[in-house]
Structures are given as structure tokens and as C-alpha cells.
Amino acid sequence: MNERSFLNIRAFNRKHMSIISKSQIKRSALVKATINLVNNNGFHAAPMSKIAKTAGISPGTIHLYFENKQDMINQVYIEVKAAYTRFAFKDYKASFSVAEGFENIWKNIAEFKLKEVEEAMFLSQCDNTPMVDEASRQEGLKHLRPLLDLWERGQKEGIIKPVSPYLLYAFSIYPIAFMMNTQQQQHLKLTPEQINEAYNMAWNSIKN
Amino acid sequence: MNERSFLNIRAFNRKHMSIISKSQIKRSALVKATINLVNNNGFHAAPMSKIAKTAGISPGTIHLYFENKQDMINQVYIEVKAAYTRFAFKDYKASFSVAEGFENIWKNIAEFKLKEVEEAMFLSQCDNTPMVDEASRQEGLKHLRPLLDLWERGQKEGIIKPVSPYLLYAFSIYPIAFMMNTQQQQHLKLTPEQINEAYNMAWNSIKN
DNA sequence: AAATAATGAATGAACGTTCATTTTTGAACA
DNA sequence: TGTTCAAAAATGAACGTTCATTCATTATTT
Known part of the structure; x- marks a missing residue:
């Protein structure tokens, strides 16, 4: 030891x-x-x-x-990321259809990013800087599997665009971080209608 | 003085x-x-x-x-942001149709973010941290007008979704930053086909 | 009263910034 | 062309501050 x-x-x-x-x-x-x-x-x-x-x-x-400080940042990052992904998959059932499952996950993530602003902003900062080390970044990525599996299933069913999961993430999930940023900087709060519109945009970009 | x-x-x-x-x-x-x-x-x-x-x-x-150091960061940010937007609107003509104009701008931005990786990564870091002060951030935002104007025109023509420009940006432009990040971290280079697929995803998310 | 947890002054390394000194520049003149 | 010399630019050692981290001491728990 x-x-x-x-x-x-x-x-x-x-x-x-x-x-x-x-x-x-x-x-x-x-x-x-x-x-x-x-x-x-x-x-x-x-x-x-x-x-x-x-x-x-x-x-x-x-x-x-x-x-030390670096270790602290790494641990905090991993913990917050874990809380984030836990929230993302709450109520998720493997029996969901692809469309149902995606809507469930997307709206969970949106809820997290738009309500747990402190945590979400911290993650956004960590994900865009060399603040946390590579190992912790990998560790944080682990728990995203169910979403990748869902997309893979969707692609087999011909429902989801046959492109790299990175592209799917970039156009459907990543934008939520920008929504959070502007909501925060502009001191406004997105209405449920706007969130629904955003969800439709996400779905339109990845559906086949 | x-x-x-x-x-x-x-x-x-x-x-x-x-x-x-x-x-x-x-x-x-x-x-x-x-x-x-x-x-x-x-x-x-x-x-x-x-x-x-x-x-x-x-x-x-x-x-x-x-x-001082803060002033240096601010100035560098503003300069790089200016170079970025200059590149984004190169060859852009107000006479373009909305679809033409958007494709032109989108592909310019993609080219910048995927080729001028150093500059793009620096911007991504600045935009997601309190590294630069608010004034410089505002200054950097100025030159994006033509894109907002184009979207407004598109909305009047019924071509573009009638949603906040922040949402349009979040789902069509912001994802490019994520593409750049993964391309860099995974040491791979996106093919022209993948870039075209990405462009289609962007367009699908904002078109009416 | 032994074990565990918490303290906070002390330490040394690292940082941004300054400024007395040195180097470089280029216009004026021979 | 070569020399001079004042102004401008650049230098880098030195300074004061701030920071992360340590550890002898104190407080708390069991």
C-alpha cells in the first residue's frame, strides 16, 4: 500500500x-x-x-x-461527471424504443445542464481545458455507454443516421452545453417550449 | 493620453x-x-x-x-476571434440565397476549426472559462452579425426554424468545436465525406 | 487516555512585474 | 561609404507577492 x-x-x-x-x-x-x-x-x-x-x-x-490540488480537481471532476451520467440515465429502460430512449436521455441531460448549472459549468470548463488529466477524462467517459448502445441499435434499425457516434453526440448532446452557457450569461431561463424545440432540433439532426 | x-x-x-x-x-x-x-x-x-x-x-x-498578463490574454483572444470571423465570412456575398449563404459560412467555419486547430482550441478554451474578461468577450462577438442577419432573412422566408439565434448557433455551429476536439484527441482526420455528413446534420437541425 | 482529526503558522518555490543597465537603431553628418 | 550619437528597444537580475504544501501542535472523538 x-x-x-x-x-x-x-x-x-x-x-x-x-x-x-x-x-x-x-x-x-x-x-x-x-x-x-x-x-x-x-x-x-x-x-x-x-x-x-x-x-x-x-x-x-x-x-x-x-x-494535492491536481488530485482534488481530478476527483471532483470524476464525481460530478458520474452524477451527471447517473442523472442522464435515470428512468431509462433498455426496453424503450430508440426514439423513446433518446428522448428520455436527452431531456434528462437538458434538465441536468439547465438546472444543476454549477455542476454543468464546472464540467464544461474541465472538458475544454487541460485542467484535469487524461486518465480522469477517460474515467469520466466510461458511463456514457448506454447512449452509445442505443445509437448503435438505432442505426441497425435504420432510424439513426449511420455516422460516427462523435458526430451524433456533437449535434444532439453537445449543443445543450451552449444552451446552458447562454442561459447563464444572458440571465434568462429557457421555457419548456424552447426546450422542446431544442429537442426537436437534436432529433432532426441525428434521425435518418 | x-x-x-x-x-x-x-x-x-x-x-x-x-x-x-x-x-x-x-x-x-x-x-x-x-x-x-x-x-x-x-x-x-x-x-x-x-x-x-x-x-x-x-x-x-x-x-x-x-x-500585463490579463491584457495579453484579452488581446490575443480578440485577435484570434477576429481572424476566425474574417475566415468565416470569406467569399460570402449578401446576394447568396439563405441556403447557399449558410453552407458557405458553415464550411468556412468548419475549415477553420479543423485546420487552424491551434487557434480554434485556444478560442474554445477562452469561451468556456473566465480566462478573458467580459469586455473582450463582447468585442469578440461583434463580427458575427452577418450570420445572424442571414438567419433572420431565412426565418422571414420560412426556410429557417423560427427559434432564438442562440438555438440555431447551438445546433449548427457549436457542434463543430466538438468535432475539432475529438479529431484532435483521437488523432484522426475527418474525411470530406464526414464533413459533408456533418453539414447535413447542421442544416437538418435548423431548416424548417 | 489513546487514537484520530483538524489546525494554521511556517516554508520554499514560482510567479508577474519592475527598472537600472545594455544593446540596437537609424538619421545626420563628414 | 563610414562614423557618430541620441533615442528607442530590449534585457534579465532583483523584488515583493502569492501559492501549495508541510508538520508540530491542539482539539475532538471513541
Whole structure:
């Protein structure tokens, strides 16, 4: 075991103890503070001292939860990405038709990106900069499988355009991030009608 | 005049002298180095000293061209954004039909994003972080007018979906940035056929 | 009272910026 | 063409600040 083994024990406890420990509270306060400060000032202007202060924690304490700043960013990224994909596939059933399944997933993602703005903005920043390392980026990508499988099925059924999944993602899912950005910068809130219009645009771009 | 007036004189010379001055060479070396280092390491890991070294220039010299690091980033952003929009509208004529005009602009933007990868990646990073200040962001947005006008015309003609221009942008232009990202990360090059498929997806999402 | 968690002042490295000094430039003159 | 010299440009060591990280000490929990 390496010098981080005690952290793993803590992680073990977090997973298998049903009580919410104090350390869990502090950790999630740190995660929240990190997301908040990185969103508002960028990674380069989110010093550990400020993150600690925002979380109501001493600077030194951060290093009980994370090895260093880079490790913290990586872990936060992976956690938020996991929450994002979990949300994306909630209520999803493999028995859905391709069209049903896609609408379900798309609207979940839209709901996440337009409502959990803090998390979504953080992800957008991480995905467009060298902030997080390649390994964490790969890790974050894992949980998207069900969507890729759905598209593959759709292509076999002749419902979905026979193009690279990257293109499908680029034209149907990725635009939601832009919608979130403008909604945030323009201080407006998209109406359900607008979201439905957006969904139709997404579907029109990938349907055969 | 403020303490930067001598810079303005330099800027005047740059604009009105046909010779390429040495200072112009150094400035553009700085701009190139900035783009390169920010792309590879992010803003927070692109120190002035490294930028200077990459540009073959002494650290102190940077401040003859830019007030400070923030000013440098802002200026580089505005310049690259201007180059981007200039490229986007090359060969564009107001006499084009809406469909012709859109295809022209879309393919220009795709060409820029997929070939001038360094510049495009830099823009993508700036557009998704608080790296550049709000004023510079607004400045960079100015030159997109012709596309918005085209869409408005298309909507009057009933060719383009009657939705917010932000949605039109999100689903037709923004995806190109994702295409660039994956092309870069996957070390592959999109074929002309794939680009055409992508264009069709863009058009399908915004056409009525 | 032993074990665990948290503290925060201290440390050293790294950064952006400054400015006294050196180098380069180019117009004027021989 | 070659020389001079004041102005302009460039240099890079030095400065003050900020940052991530450490660890001896204190507080809390069990």
C-alpha cells in the first residue's frame, strides 16, 4: 500500500457506513467550494486557501482528503461527471424504443445542464481545458455507454443516421452545453417550449 | 493620453507602415507562444517566463507590448476571434440565397476549426472559462452579425426554424468545436465525406 | 487516555512585474 | 561609404507577492 492507504480506508468507510460522517460533510463542502470558485474565477484563480476558507476549513485539512490540488480537481471532476451520467440515465429502460430512449436521455441531460448549472459549468470548463488529466477524462467517459448502445441499435434499425457516434453526440448532446452557457450569461431561463424545440432540433439532426 | 500612449503610436505605425517592423515580428511570436502554451498546459500553467522563452524574448520585453498578463490574454483572444470571423465570412456575398449563404459560412467555419486547430482550441478554451474578461468577450462577438442577419432573412422566408439565434448557433455551429476536439484527441482526420455528413446534420437541425 | 482529526503558522518555490543597465537603431553628418 | 550619437528597444537580475504544501501542535472523538 502506498502513502494514500489511510485515504482508501476512509473511502471504504464512506461507502459502507450508512451514517453521514463529519468527514463526509467536510469533504462535500470542499467539493462544493471548489466547483463554485473554479466556476467564478477559473482554475488559476481558485487558490487552496480560498477554497479552504469557503468550505469553512483550515488549509491544511484539504490534504487529509486530497493528495494535492491536481488530485482534488481530478476527483471532483470524476464525481460530478458520474452524477451527471447517473442523472442522464435515470428512468431509462433498455426496453424503450430508440426514439423513446433518446428522448428520455436527452431531456434528462437538458434538465441536468439547465438546472444543476454549477455542476454543468464546472464540467464544461474541465472538458475544454487541460485542467484535469487524461486518465480522469477517460474515467469520466466510461458511463456514457448506454447512449452509445442505443445509437448503435438505432442505426441497425435504420432510424439513426449511420455516422460516427462523435458526430451524433456533437449535434444532439453537445449543443445543450451552449444552451446552458447562454442561459447563464444572458440571465434568462429557457421555457419548456424552447426546450422542446431544442429537442426537436437534436432529433432532426441525428434521425435518418 | 495615458501611460500606454507610446503603445498606441506603435500600433499606429504597425497599421500604416507597409514594412514589417521587428516589433511586429516579436509581437506575433508572443501571440503564437501564448496560444501554444495555453493550449498545452492551460492558462494557469503558462507562466510569462515560459511564454517569453518560447517566443525567444526576454521576460521584461513582454510588458513593452502588453500591459500585463490579463491584457495579453484579452488581446490575443480578440485577435484570434477576429481572424476566425474574417475566415468565416470569406467569399460570402449578401446576394447568396439563405441556403447557399449558410453552407458557405458553415464550411468556412468548419475549415477553420479543423485546420487552424491551434487557434480554434485556444478560442474554445477562452469561451468556456473566465480566462478573458467580459469586455473582450463582447468585442469578440461583434463580427458575427452577418450570420445572424442571414438567419433572420431565412426565418422571414420560412426556410429557417423560427427559434432564438442562440438555438440555431447551438445546433449548427457549436457542434463543430466538438468535432475539432475529438479529431484532435483521437488523432484522426475527418474525411470530406464526414464533413459533408456533418453539414447535413447542421442544416437538418435548423431548416424548417 | 489513546487514537484520530483538524489546525494554521511556517516554508520554499514560482510567479508577474519592475527598472537600472545594455544593446540596437537609424538619421545626420563628414 | 563610414562614423557618430541620441533615442528607442530590449534585457534579465532583483523584488515583493502569492501559492501549495508541510508538520508540530491542539482539539475532538471513541
